Amino acid sequence: MSEHHESVDQAAQRLRLGERQSVFRPVSMPKRRSLAGLIPALVLFAFVLVLFGSAGLLTSFIGIGVSALFVLMIGAAVAGITMTTREARGDQEMHVFDHGVVIRGPKGRVLPYRFDETRLIRHGVKPAGSSDRFARWSYGLLNPVTPPVLMGQGVAIGAVWRNAGDVDLTNLLRVAQFERIDVWGPALEDAITRAHLPRTLQELSAGREVAFGPATALPHGLAIDGKVLPWGDISALRIEGGFLRVKVKGRFFTSSVKANDVPNFLVLAAVVNHFSAVPLE
Structure with missing residues (x-):
């Protein structure tokens, strides 16, 4: 079934991922950062208002026209930022199940990953002057069937490339920065470990x-x-x-x-x- 038409629940059922444990949605930070870019325009608008007011032109035809133009420009910019943010984030979500995770990614693509068939790339970003144990982790998921994804802040694409193996990286996706990475990050780490450790120990016991x-x-x-x-x-x-x-x-x-x-x-x-x-x- 196409990943564009399959629902999250259908993907989870097809891969036998078990019960849904939690759902994580994108953080709202990108929109706030984008709105910060309007500050120079707002400062300029305030300066023009003061200038026109001191010259007694604020209520003149020119003053009203210039003020209306600024209002329209700022309104259009806010609308554009909102539309861009929504388009970038869309309705992206990460659904964590017993035996895997399903991500609804960009443009509604449904990306399912079984823990026992997926490799996890963990990339640490340390705050300045802190020790390694205070690193903020970002993640990449590598699967031989589902397109690979990057999640979190500052994922090193180089690490994903070096560990690609049989994974096709031409479809590499960067999904939204999901909320509570401090919760879902360790949850994915623990689930991947529990899924892979028994088989790894079996391989080693068999001499491989x-x-x-x-x-x-x-x-x-x-x-x-x-x-x-x-x-x-x-x-x-x-x-x-x-x-x-x-x-x-x-x-x-x-x-x-x-x-x-x-x-x-x-x-x-x-x-x-x-x-x-x-x-x-």
Whole structure:
């Protein structure tokens, strides 16, 4: 069924996503930012009114005509901004279900993703002067069937490109910035981890490796930064300076990769914790 004609509920039923848990809608910030662009015009309008008033021309034919023209121009600008904002956001929504998420994106496109078939790109943006644990996260969803999407603020397209794999990026979409990223972001992270971790552990138990972008989980250890670190030797796992750093017992230096480049980042962290009893710091 075409993604343009399928409803959110139909997509969720087709992919057996279970019960709907929550719905998130776009934030209203873009409209406020756009309206801020009218401030110079309003200041100019006020200046003209003062100038005409001091010259006694405010009630003249010229004064009335100029004032009416300014009012029409500002009104048209406000209407245009409102229409543009509505067109950009439309009726976009993100519906989170038990086993997946369905996004109603630009122009009404319905984009469904099962958690166990989707890779999550997590990109951190740190406020100036803060530590990594205060980073604001943005997200990308990569699926072999549904077009990939970018969500949140400042998603690094480069990280998505580097982890595309078999995903067609010609249909890459940027959807609205949905409200409460502090709620739905961790919810997606947790759901992706719960969906992928059991299968990942099964693959490793069967002697097969599992790739996480620049890092690879092996049956006997973690391949990272050109080294293979045995599970039993890993003593610490943390994000520092935008890097995922892995500390090994008896070594001063750590092995590291860019955290933003690791798809299903928290799945990898859960694998390390499973085999090494080392939680992510």
